[in-house]
Amino acid sequence: MTNNLEENLDNLNKLLDKPDDLLIRKFSIRGSEHQCATVYIDGLADSNYVRNNIIENLQIQRGKIQIPQNKEMLFDVLNQELLSSTTLETGLTLDDASNGILSGNTVLYIDGIDKVFIIGTQGWEKRAIEEPVTESVIRGPRDGFVEDLRTNMTLIRRYIHDPNLRFKTHQIGRRSKKNLVVTYIADVIHPDILKEINRRLASIDTDDAPESSFIEQWIEDDYLSPFPQLINTERPDKASAALLQGKVVILLDGSPFVLIAPSTLGTAMQSPEDYYERWTIGTLLRILRYLAAFIAIFLPSLYIALVSFHPGMIPSNLAFSIAASREGVPFTPLVEASLMAITMELLREAGARLPKTIGQTIGIVGGLVIGDAAVQAGIVSPIMVIVVALNAIASFALPAYSIAIAFRIILFGFIILSGIFGLYGIIIGYIMVNIHIVNLKSIGVPFSTPFAPTFFKDWGDLIFRKPVPLLTERPRYMQPNNKKSTVKENKE
Incomplete structure (x- = not known):
């Protein structure tokens, strides 16, 4: 910064290359010859707030406040008596001013002073609080996180009125300089977990983090694992419950998905609705989810192993029925299951990418038409269509989308192993998956806990x-x- 107003404005214009949405308003402070200028980005800052609370206060005579001629005294008078803003900081460098402007603040330059005021005037458009799309519940709160960081912090404070609730801000991205907030309850969380998370966040070196998934992939223990080592959620009640358990919640500006760390396999299988219903219903729902997880991983591979290698293990009447349905099918059960599983994944991906109303239609009609046509053409057997359909329904019953994707990836591995080695291949794959889960950690906490280590x-x-x-x-x-x-x- 220099003492010359015009020189400071020229340096700022050169740094930002004179953008069209950069608004500069020069004026004189009332009753004096002091020249000053407000600078902000149109659309990021609230122009009405700038006009009513900054420019008007400096241009219109109010009360008996005397404007001093001394520059240093002028800076103190503006700070203490004229600028009515809840957020008011001092900038000493060009970087301070540019970062403040690009964050939605307004910078006040004063001729003859080599520092500026950075005034909080954020006023961009933001999405209203709505019900979460990815985690709907029958009974429970209907509010969800949005893309605005301050709104998300407020939602958490509405659930937890504890003076020990802490929000610590980090800045992520060399160029984007986005705000990231680490949230925890000071007298509950273990200090080693908090220290490790802050260490990993400090190691992030990237230009931008457009979504919280970038943060997740940077700080997770094993980025090659298909299992999510941090849970993401749109629900403030779920995030608040995690905080009360001694976990950390990470909020990123611009993302409606917050991260919960550390995470375990057991927490990934739970839903907030488990606690909103009676304990008998909550227990039943959890048992159904674990059954759904078993079906989502093992059902097609078990069918392949039994039909191809161990038909003697199938009851006679069922074996005759399966043999009759497979009559005329030109493919082996391995190829048959792989074709149907890939087709189901294509339909699922197409339905997710299309508009909501069309996507649901594509998923239902496409599945019915393709399945029926494949059976009529003799490409696949009816029993295989039933197996793959049950497998797809079971994967939808899982509460966390990220864990469902992991199970869908593992599914193809088990299909291949069962097609080559039969039940022995399934057992080998099961042992390998368990070894991986037991060795996996989330921010230093074993992913398999409380199963192993046992609590x-x-x-x-x-x-x-x-x-x-x-x-x-x-x-x-x-x-x-x-x-x-x-x-x-x-x-x-």
Whole structure:
């Protein structure tokens, strides 16, 4: 910064290459000869706020405030008496001014002073709070995170009114300079987990992080694993529940998906709705999800292994029925299952990319037409269509989209192994997957916990869900500073 107003404005224009949406308003402070200028980006800053709370305050005489001629005294008077803004910072360099302007703030230059005011005037358009699209529930809150960081922080504060709730801001991206907020409860979280997350965030070196998935891939333990080591969610209630368990929630400006770390396989199979219904219903839903996970991974491969290698294990009547349905089919069960699984993935991807109303129609009509036509043409057997359809329905029953994708990837590996080695191939694949899961970690926490390492006290909220009055402790595997979650125990 220099003491010359025109020179400072010229330097700013050269840095930004005189963009059309850069608005510069020069004027004099009332009752004096002090020249100043406001600079902001149209669309990022609230122009009405700039006019009413900055320019008007400096141009119109109000009260008995005297404008000093001394430059340093003028800066203090503006700071303390004339500029009415809740966010007011001082910038000393050209980078400070440009970063402030590009973040939606307004910069106030004053001739003769080598520093500027950076005034919080963000006022861009943002999406209204709506029900989450990817995590709908029958019973529970209907609000969801949006792309605005401050709105998302407010949503969390609405759920947790704890003075120990902390929001620590990081800046991500050499060029985008996006704000990222690490959220946690200070007297609950284990300090080693918080330290490790901050260390990994500090190691991120990229030009931009357009979505929170970039942050997830940067800080996860094993980027080659198909399993998600951090859970993403659009639901504030789910994020708040994770904070109360001693976990960390990461919010990125511009993304409606927040990250929950660390994560385990058990938490990926849970839904907020498990706690909003009675414990019997919540337990039943969880058991159904684990059954759905088994079907989504093993059903096609079990069919291939039994039909191709172990027909003696199939009951006689069922074996005769399968043999009759396969009569005239030119392909082996391995090729048949692979063709149908790939076709189902194509239909699923096409339905996701098309507009919502058309996408649902394509998924239903395409599946019916192609399945029926394939059976009529003798390319696949009817039993195979049933197997693949059940497999697809089971994958949709999983609450987390990221874990469902992981199971769909593993499915093809099991299909190949069963087509080559039969049941022995399925057993080998199962052992390999388990070895991988046991060795996988999420921010240093074993992904397979509380199964392995075993924390029996955490099993009451794993596959089965204890009644709410009995959920008095936070997960032991998180090693929280405050293990009790009930008011009675905390008072004691």
